Amino acid sequence: MNNVDSYYYMQGQEQAGSNNGAQQLDIKKEEDIDTFSAGVQDSAAAAAVKQELGVKLDTSDHQLQQQQQQQQSPTLTTTSTTATSDVASPTNEVYAILLTPGDRAPFVQDLPDSFISLALGRAHKDDPASQVFTNTSSVCKRWRRLSVERxxxxxxxxxxxxxxxxxxxxxxxxxxxxxxxxxxxxxxxxxxxxxxxxxxxxxxxxxxxxxxxxxxxxxxxxxxxxxxxxxxxxxxxxxxxxxxxxxxxxxxxxxxxxxxxxxxxxxxxxxxxxxxxxxxxxxxxxxxxxxxxxxxxxxxxxxxKGMDVLIDAVSKNNGLLNIDISKNELNDKNCKALGEALKKHKSLQSLNLCDTSLKTESTRFICEALQGCPTIQSVDLSRNDFGYKCSKFLSAALEHSTSLTFLDLCGNDIGDKGTIMLAEGLANNKTVQSLSLAFNNIGSSGAQSIGNAIKTNDSLTHLDLSINAEIGPSGAAAISEGLCYNKRLLHVSFCTNGFGPQGAKALAEALRFNTTLTKIELRGNEIGDEGCRAICESLRNNTSVVDINLSANGITTEGCRPLCEALWFNRSLQLMVLTHNSIGQSDVQLMRYTLQQGYIMTLDAYIYPPNSQTTLSNLYLNRSNGTVCRVMI
The missing domain is CATH 3.80.10.10 (Ribonuclease Inhibitor)
Known part of the structure; x- marks a missing residue:
């Protein structure tokens, strides 16, 4: 029996509390403010600093005496100002330096940018004439100079x-x-x-x-x-x-x-x-x-008319690399002129035509131009709703383009007919690395054609099929079969594809053979505990996936055990998203307790969004090899 089996059902009660992370952030913020205010030369000035920063001054006589002694000391050490700590931190090092005015070199390079912004922005409120600014800058001129340089x-x-x-x-x-x-x-x-x-x-x-x-x-x-x-x-x-x-x-x-x-x-x-x-x-x-x-x-x-004169200008300026005219309505005449301009342009790399009301003829002009433009790399044709009739032009552009690397076709209602035609061009394409077919009313037959295309395509690294709810389990099986053969894809997005438990099982089987995928998005597929168990069993031995999103999938307490097993044995995962499932705070604590038997675990919980009743928990699994896996629940 492994350690997960031994500890999973033990009823350990943890009293660490879900607000540790928030409390630590508050403490860190107070330490930063203390560091800054301690640099002034008297308690009255320190009070002024803290008052400017919105923090109450609470300094005892003992602390003031300790500060005065350190100011008089000719030698500065990097030890903490607290008597109970033996380990010096960057914050405390700066604290000691600021106690002694002069030209000593501070450890500004160890401070976060947020602290620099706090010290130089909020403290003197962008007004060098303020008393707080005067007190701060007189403490250590070199600290001030180096901070400004940051x-x-x-x-x-x-x-x-x-x-x-x-x-x-x-x-x-x-x-x-x-x-x-x-x-x-x-x-x-x-x-x-x-x-x-x-x-x-x-x-x-x-x-x-x-x-x-x-x-x-x-x-x-x-x-x-x-x-x-x-x-x-x-x-x-x-x-x-x-x-x-x-x-x-x-x-x-x-x-x-x-x-x-x-x-x-x-x-x-x-x-x-x-x-x-x-x-x-x-x-x-x-x-x-x-x-x-x-x-x-x-x-x-x-x-x-305005688009006519702008397109004419683009055709005469060969220095332009990126053009965005999205959300401006284009007619067939505009697109014909734009197509001619693209064929002649010598340097254009990116073109955004999102939501420009492209029709069949307009799309034809653009696609023909893409075949003849040797420099174009990125094209956004999303949200034009031109339907399946344009897919044959797009397929030809994919097949013959020698430079295109990014193509966004999201929200065009190309359906299964269009996807089948498009897949023919994709199978023969040698350049496209990122393709989005999200929100296109694709079903199982279209998914089948995509699955066949990725078997032979050796350029695609990012595929987005999100919000095609009719793909279903059979479509998932076809795509998963393609993933078994594909050796190039790194990131796939299957959000809201209707996979269900059976589709999750097909994908899990593909993960046993695929060794290149690093990021998988499965949000909103209702895979349930059964599908979650199948995915987790594959993740136990998978060494390539570092990021997986299983949010909004109907996973309950029963799915927590296979999740723990996957996290226990997997050594490559860095992020697992489990939000919007039926996993409660008691389940979070049990997962933490279980994994704590083999790893150093920390928990950060806070209300998100603000003023809501939703608690977002972050479990951090610290491995012995120095890597960390974050689990968002």
Whole structure:
């Protein structure tokens, strides 16, 4: 009898509590704040720091005396400041260093970025004139300098009062020498004039290469200011203004800047209410730009005439690598022009046509172009609902394309007829690595054709068949047979495919032969305890799978025992997801107790989503070889 059999039914009562992880996080947060506040030179200053951070000061006379003694000591050690601990931690090392002012080298490299953000952002509230900032910076100037150097990517919350803070001017004046990416955010995405926050930075800063300001309520006035600054800016390579309201006027000003700017590589103007007038301005700018590589114009109001002028611009700019015009309606004329542009383009790598209302003829033009474009690698044709009639064009594109590696056909209702035609091209394809056929009304006969195709295909690494509920057990058996022969696939997604217990058994049998799969998603297949037992028996000896999702499958207490056995014997699993099953907290504790007989186990439990009645538990299984398996329940 193995250890799992011996311990599984023992009624051990654990008193560790399900809130250990949350308590440890709270303690860690308090330690970080203590570390920061302990650096000031007197208790009053420490109180000011903690008050700024929203933490009550609770320092005893003994602690203050201990701090004063350490300040007077000429020699600093890296031991913990607590008398009961013999092991030094990075937090405590910094604690000791901050007690003594001067130019000593701190262990900033051991601090997490969250602590740096806490110390430099929340403590002085982006205002160097505040008393807390003065107390902090006077403790250890080198600590301050090294911390500032750590800032490379910063998220700035735009203040509700719209007053420009000292921190913005510091960024504009290059005080943060390694700051490369700045993200602006607002708490309430209403119309917000960010001119005062953008103009000084784009005009003076020489280190920033990426500016992200999505959903910041930017109107045409702020967009005009951004355009004026962009015309002379010589460092920015990425600008994201998505989900704003810049309109035609803002698009015209940014287009003027784009025509003369020599640095910008990536521009995102998606969801900005840009119409025909703005499309014409952008078309002129795109044609003349010599640096632009990525252009995102998704979900605007161009209309068919606007798309005509933009497609004409794309055909004349051979420097573009990635184009996203998704969620803009395209007609047959637009697609014919786009197809001709693709055939002539010399560098295009990615094209997103998701949700563009493609019809049969439109899809034909695009597919014919894919066969003649030698550089295209990624194409998204999802959510166009063009039906099975387009599958013959897609199959021909798959069979003859020599560069395509990613193809998304999700949500096109191609059905079994279309899937059978598509599978013929897939079987002969030598380049596609990722294929999504999710939400396509595929049944068992379509699954049979996919199973036959993956037997011979030697390029596909990622296959998504999610939300095709009619595949069922017979379709699962056909796909599983294909997996027995396939030696290339790494990630398969079979969520909501109607596998049931019998389909799970077929897949389990395939796992005995397949040695390449690393990630399997089986969410929502109602495999039950019977299917769970079959999967777990295969996982006991499988050495390739590291991530498996068995959530929402009707697994109960009875399925916990085979799960424990799989986790006990398997040495490769790193993540197992069991959420939305009928596994209670008592089952979690029993699984922990069982696995604890052979492994170091830790439990982290918390309420998720917030303000709900759902408890999300995380079991961490620590193996002797240093690897960890996380079990989400």
């Amino acid at each position: 800032i490379t990517n910063y998220t700035f919350i735009l203040p509700a009062d719209r007053k420009v803070t000292h921190f913005v001017y510091n960024m504009a004046n290059n005080q943060y020498t390694n700051l490369h990416a700045l993200h602006y955010k607002v708490n309430s995405p209403t119309l917000y004039d960010i001119t005062g926050f953008v103009r000084p930075i784009l005009s003076n800063n020489t280190t920033l290469t990426a500016l992200e300001a999505p959903q910041c309520g930017i109107g045409n006035k702020a967009a005009t200011s951004i355009g004026n600054c962009l015309a002379t800016n010589s460092t920015l390579t990425r600008l994201n203004l998505s989900f704003n309201s810049i309109g035609n006027e803002g698009a015209e000003e940014i287009s003027k800047a784009l025509a003369v700017n020599k640095k910008l590589l990536h521009l995102d103007l998606s969801l900005n209410c840009i119409g025909l007038k703005g499309a014409k301005a952008l078309s002129t700018a795109v044609q003349t730009s010599v640096t632009l590589q990525e252009l995102n114009l998704a979900k605007n109001r161009f209309g068919s």
